[in-house]
Every structure is written in C-alpha cells, then in structure tokens.
Amino acid sequence: xxxxxxxxxxxxxxxxxxxxxxxxxxxxxxxxxxxxxxxxxxxxxxxxxxxxxxxxxxxxxxxxxxxxxxxxxxxxxxxxxxxxxxxxxxxxxxxxxxxxxxxxxxxxxxxxxxxxxxxxxxxxxxxxxxxxxxxxxxxxxxxxxxxxxxxxxxxxxxxxxxxxxxxxxxxxxxxxxxxxxxxxxxxxxxxxxxxxxxxxxxxxxxxxxxxxxxxxxxxxxxxxxxxxxxxxxxxxxxxxxxxxxxxxxxxxxxxxxxxxxxxxxxxxxxxxxxxxxxxxxxxxxxxxxxxxxxxxxxxxxxxxxxxxxxxxxxxxxxxxxxxxxxxxxxxxxxxxxxxxxxxxxxxxxxxxxxxxxxxxxxxxxxxxxxxxxxxxxxxxxxxxxxxxxxxxxxxxxxxxxxxxxxxxxxxxxxxxxxxxxxxxxxxxxxxxxx
Numbered sequence: 377x378x379x380x381x382x383x384x385x386x387x388x389x390x391x392x393x394x395x396x397x398x399x400x401x402x403x404x405x406x407x408x409x410x411x412x413x414x415x416x417x418x419x420x421x422x423x424x425x426x427x428x429x430x431x432x433x434x435x436x437x438x439x440x441x442x443x444x445x446x447x448x449x450x451x452x453x454x455x456x457x458x459x460x461x462x463x464x465x466x467x468x469x470x471x472x473x474x475x476x477x478x479x480x481x482x483x484x485x486x487x488x489x490x491x492x493x494x495x496x497x498x499x500x501x502x503x504x505x506x507x508x509x510x511x512x513x514x515x516x517x518x519x520x521x522x523x524x525x526x527x528x529x530x531x532x533x534x535x536x537x538x539x540x541x542x543x544x545x546x547x548x549x550x551x552x553x554x555x556x557x558x559x560x561x562x563x564x565x566x567x568x569x570x571x572x573x574x575x576x577x578x579x580x581x582x583x584x585x586x587x588x589x590x591x592x593x594x595x596x597x598x599x600x601x602x603x604x605x606x607x608x609x610x611x612x613x614x615x616x617x618x619x620x621x622x623x624x625x626x627x628x629x630x631x632x633x634x635x636x637x638x639x640x641x642x643x644x645x646x647x648x649x650x651x652x653x654x655x656x657x658x659x660x661x662x663x664x665x666x667x668x669x670x671x672x673x674x675x676x677x678x679x680x681x682x683x684x685x686x687x688x689x690x691x692x693x694x695x696x697x698x699x700x701x702x703x704x705x706x707x708x709x710x711x712x713x714x715x716x717x718x719x720x721x722x723x724x725x726x727x728x729x730x731x732x733x734x735x736x737x738x739x740x741x742x743x744x745x746x747x748x749x750x751x752x753x754x755x756x757x758x759x760x761x762x763x764x765x766x767x768x769x770x771x772x773x774x775x776x777x778x779x780x781x782x783x784x785x786x787x788x789x790x791x792x793x794x795x796x797x798x799x800x801x802x803x804x805x806x807x808x809x810x
Contacts (some may be wrong), residue, residue, distance in 0.1 A: 384440075385448055387720035388643040388675065389564035396441055396568040397575055402582035402604040408434035410766050411599050411608035413587045413626070416446035417563075417751060418744070419614035420570035421490070421759020422766075427577035429767060434579060434606060436599055438586035438622045442567025445617050445751060448722030450641055450681060451563045452661040452673055454505050455484040455530070455555055458748045459730035462524040468731070469777035479761065479775035481530045483753035484557040490756060491561075496569030498561045499676040504660045505558025508540045508549035510805065514665045518553040531556040544662060545655045548707045552664075560661040560673040563752060582606075586622035592738055610766035613743030614759075616751065617725030627743060632783035633733055634745040635794050636723040640696055641683040643675065643718040644704075647711070652678050655708050667801030669749075670703065679717070680704070687795045693719045724749050726794075728784065734758070734776050740766055742776075 384390045410426055412419045415437035426433045437443075457465070457480065465480075466473040488502045509515050522534040535543065535552045543554075571581060585601040590611060592598075597611040613619075613627055620631030647655070656662060656674065663671035672682040682704065686696045701714045727733060727746035732754065734744040742762055747754060761776050771778070784790060 384443065385720040385722065386718065387448060387564070387641065388679065388681065388718040389447060389451075389562055391718065392675075392677070393562060393564045393568060397572055397581075399437075399440070399581050399583035402436055402585035402601050402606060404604050406434065406604065406606040408432050408580065408606065408608050410434075410610045410612065411436065411597060411606055412612045412614055413590070413599060414438075414614035414616070414618075415441040415567075415571060415581055415583070416444050416614060416616065417567065417570070417755035418616065418759050418762070419612065420567065420574055421756045422612050422614065422762045423574045423579050424490075424494070424570060424577065425760050425763035426766070427574065427579050429763065431763075431767060434608070435574070435581045436585050436587050436601065436606060437581060437583050438618070440583050441571035441581065442564045445722050445724065445747070446567045446755070447564035448641065448720060449563050449639070449752060450671060450673065450683060451561045451752065452505065452663060452671065453484045453487055453502075453559045453561060453753045454661070454663070454750055455480055455482070455557055455753050456521070456525070456750065457730060457732075458750055461521055462528055465731070465777070471772075472775070472777040475775035476777050477528050479757050480754065481525070481528050483757035484555075484559065486760065487561075487753050487756040488559065491566065491569070494569070494573040496566060496573065498563075498565035498569055500559065500561045500566075501659055502557065502559040503658060504554060504556045506535070506540070506543060506552055506554050506660045506662045508535075508544060508552035508662065508664045510549060510664050510666050510670070512550045515551045517665055518551055521553050525555070543656070543658065543660065545657060545710075546707045549664065554660075558661055558753075561752070562675065587626055588623045589625045597738075597741060610740035611737065611742070612762050612766060613737065613741075616745050616747055616755075617723040619745055627737075629781035629783050630733070630735065630743055630745050632787040633781055634725040634727055635784065635787075635791060637726050637794055638721045639683065639724045639749070640685060640692075640719065640721045641681065642696065642700060642716045642720075643679045643681045645715050645717055646678045647680060649678075651711060654710050655680070666805045668798060668805055670707070672704075685798050687798050725751075733781070734778055735781055736778055742766065
C-alpha cells in the first residue's frame with residue numbers, strides 16, 4: 377500500500393470530528409520500554425494504561441490514529457462476541473476463558489469510564505445495546521444469551537415482541553436481548569481523544585511510519601520502518617484486520633489467520649424530531665440476528681448510522697443506498713423518503729470460529745487479531761490486559777486466552793471468495809423467516 381495514495385475515508389466521522397494531534401514520523405534510532413505497533417483502539421488503550429502505570433511507551437502507526445478500523449466502524453459499543461456465547465468460550469479456553477468472559481461483560485463500561493476519566497468527548501451514549509431476533513425460531517438465541525450472560529453477572533434482559541416493538545418502534549422483530557451497559561460512540565473522536573490522552577501522559581506516537589518488520593536483538597525488540605527504527609524491552613502488535621496491508625513480512629501468520637472483509641457504513645440526513653421519536657426513541661444501539669446484519673444507531677445530530685453489504689461489480693455505493701433505503705422503509709414505514717449524506721467502508725477482521733486470537737510472539741511480546749465486528753469495546757478492554765501482560769502480571773491473572781497462530785490455508789484465494797458468503801447468509805436468513 378502506497379502511503380502517498382492513501383487518504384481518509386469520506387465518512388461521517390471524518391466530517392464531524394476535530395482534527396487529531398500533529399504527530400512526527402519515525403526517523404533515526406529511537407527507544408522506549410514498550411513499543412506498540414498500531415494506533416487504533418488496542419494500541420492506544422494499551423499505551424494509555426501503561427502510562428497510567430508509569431511505563432515509558434511509544435506507538436508506531438502506519439497512517440494516523442483511527443485511520444483503520446478504529447475510525448471507520450459503526451461505533452456500536454457491544455459487550456459480547458458476535459457468535460460465541462460464554463459457555464462456548466469457557467469450553468474452549470477453560471479458566472482463561474472464564475476470565476475473558478468477565479472482561480467482555482465489563483468491556484463497554486470500561487470504555488465509557490475511560491472516556492469519562494480522560495474527559496474525551498466522543499458523542500458517547502451508554503444507552504444500551506439491543507439484539508432483536510428476526511424470526512420466531514431465533515428467540516432461542518436471545519433466551520440462551522440471557523441465561524448464559526446472567527450466570528456471569530451481566531446486566532441483560534430478555535425482551536418480548538411487544539417490548540422490542542416499543543423500544544425500537546418497529547413490528548419487524550420477534551423479541552430480543554438487551555444489554556444495558558452497551559451503547560454507541562463516534563469512533564474516530566474516541567481514537568483521536570485517546571491519542572491526545574496518551575500524548576498528555578507523556579507517551580510518543582509516530583505517524584505515517586508503517587512498521588515493516590520486527591526482530592529480537594540483544595534482549596530487546598527492534599521495529600523497523602522505512603526511515604527509522606525503535607527498540608523496546610516489550611512489544612505489542614495491535615494491527616488487527618490491517619496486519620497485512622502495509623507489510624507482508626510484519627506478522628504473516630497473524631495476517632493470514634484473519635479474513636479482512638469490507639463492512640459498509642452509511643449515514644442518513646438528520647431525521648426530523650417527530651420521526652426520530654418513533655424510531656429507537658431511547659437511542660439504543662441495535663444490531664439483529666440476520667447473517668446479513670441489520671444494524672442502526674443515532675449520531676449526535678440525529679442521523680441514523682447504519683450500513684450493509686454488497687457484492688459483485690457496478691456502483692456499489694448507489695446499489696447499497698437503494699438496498700438499505702428499502703430495508704429501513706420496511707423496518708420503519710414512518711421514516712419516509714431517505715437520502716444518505718455519507719457512505720464509507722473499512723475492514724472487519726473475521727476468524728473461522730468468530731473468536732479473537734490472542735498470541736505470545738516471544739519474550740514480553742504479544743499480539744491479537746479477529747474482532748469479528750465487536751472491536752470497539754473489546755479492543756479497549758484488551759488494551760488494559762495487554763498493558764498488564766507487558767508489565768509482568770502472571771498468566772493466571774490475565775483475561776487473555778492465548779493460542780498459537782493458525783493461518784487459514786489458501787488465504788489469498790479465500791479472501792477473494794469471502795464476499796460470496798453473503799449469498800449463503802441471505803439464503804439462511806430467508807429460510808428462517810416465519
């Protein structure tokens with residue numbers, strides 16, 4: 377990827393968010409106690425927690441804080457995974473899985489509390505997250521998730537069809553699952569606010585400096601860029617779905633165990649007060665049980681921020697606008713005529729089992745990938761745990777279920793074919809409607 381040709385996405389968040397801090401590029405030889413690759417949510421959260429503990433830290437970022445997935449997503453703050461439930465996580469990872477479930481349970485509240493503590497203004501609203509079910513048979517999903525998350529002390533509630541209708545202003549769903557600690561934010565504003573907090577605490581961030589490779593040398597980690605290098609006692613690789621985009625030699629095993637899939641986001645013109653009060657009146661974040669996900673939340677200007685998926689050649693933005701307009705009018709007939717001011721996309725890092733992959737990369741070196749559409753709250757929480765790991769906290773006290781990297785065979789071919797999974801999801805969704 378040629379940095380000279382890369383620009384910010386034409387997103388709602390880029391249009392409404394104040395400019396981020398001016399940052400230098402990495403040049404010459406530098407050093408820190410901990411070096412972090414990537415200034416997204418994970419890298420920034422890790423650095424901020426390290427500075428709060430008095431640890432010297434520097435971040436090396438390929439573009440600017442929030443340029444990647446952390447600044448392009450829908451901004452829903454969801455304290456669960458997309459598919460696996462607590463019992464699945466514990467069955468796979470044992471005691472570490474139990475600790476990880478606890479981290480997930482608290483992840484949304486951790487994000488909102490971190491923003492409050494550092495006075496970050498990111499349009500944050502802890503109004504809850506709702507997962508309505510799109511067919512009568514799928515109410516079993518909501519029942520299972522409420523039962524399992526309740527066992528771990530989560531603030532969850534099973535919703536009847538009538539409760540979902542009143543909460544969302546639509547007759548389209550059959551009940552659902554509500555987590556009161558969730559909500560939504562402006563993700564780019566959160567990224568830039570975290571970057572300012574990191575700098576205010578005395579850390580360094582080097583921008584426009586893609587890490588090309590790293591190596592272990594004389595008991596230190598050495599990270600190399602085109603114009604410089606930086607060494608550290610400890611290393612955190614926080615590049616997630618963009619791990620292979622700037623350098624194929626950085627972490628090839630990690631880059632190949634995640635499938636980067638385009639997620640399209642879009643924002644309507646502001647809805648009128650009368651209409652807004654009938655559509656998600658209490659402003660919760662919402663994403664349902666369709667494989668081809670239906671999701672929506674408001675921004676601070678009462679734009680409905682939603683999105684969708686599209687495959688095949690042709691004008692994808694215009695095709696997507698037509699498809700999502702039809703969808704929203706079916707869900708909420710009262711919404712009337714619609715127009716979209718912004719449409720943009722970014723990668724979501726998908727794994728084959730929808731679980732994140734967290735790795736030891738060597739002595740005092742860690743990395744992870746596989747957000748599976750749940751990176752906002754999860755990344756902030758993982759940053760807290762990774763900061764503990766590089767400070768020497770024992771594994772039994774970390775909520776990090778470590779695994780070995782497991783690259784997907786024929787990754788390049790499957791990456792080209794991955795968008796076709798949308799056809800399978802649509803078939804499944806249509807079959808399950810009753």
